[in-house]
Amino acid sequence: MRRSVSWSEAALVAAACWAISVPGYAVSAALDEPQLPVAPFIGAGLVQWFWARHRSWPAGFAAGFLGAAVLFALVDILRPELGRYVADALATGAAATVSVAVLTLVGRVREHRHAAAR
Numbered sequence: 401m402r403r404s405v406s407w408s409e410a411a412l413v414a415a416a417c418w419a420i421s422v423p424g425y426a427v428s429a430a431l432d433e434p435q436l437p438v439a440p441f442i443g444a445g446l447v448q449w450f451w452a453r454h455r456s457w458p459a460g461f462a463a464g465f466l467g468a469a470v471l472f473a474l475v476d477i478l479r480p481e482l483g484r485y486v487a488d489a490l491a492t493g494a495a496a497t498v499s500v501a502v503l504t505l506v507g508r509v510r511e512h513r514h515a516a517a518r
Contacts, residue, residue, distance in 0.1 A: 467499030
């Protein structure tokens with residue numbers, strides 16, 4: 401199925417990513433587990449959502465690339481100031497939000513261009 405993402409759906413998915421990221425890293429901090437254990441689960445959830453509902457490959461590629469870039473850039477920037485767990489939670493939530501926003505924006509622009517071409 402190939403349809404663009406509505407902004408309300410994008411907001412809901414981004415909120416769900418934050419709702420997983422913050423408590424997930426709180427549990428990691430409580431267990432003193434220093435990996436990035438929550439990011440792969442959020443990423444897998446976003447991929448499944450994309451695959452099931454919004455298969456626009458240019459939008460998916462842009463969303464994945466920019467989301468990963470934001471994740472790794474923010475982790476490097478935030479960790480010295482905020483510590484591992486807070487920085488990872490913020491970076492993961494922000495990266496997921498950027499991915500969802502890019503998927504939504506690129507998908508809607510492509511849909512608009514295809515509709516205008518008809």
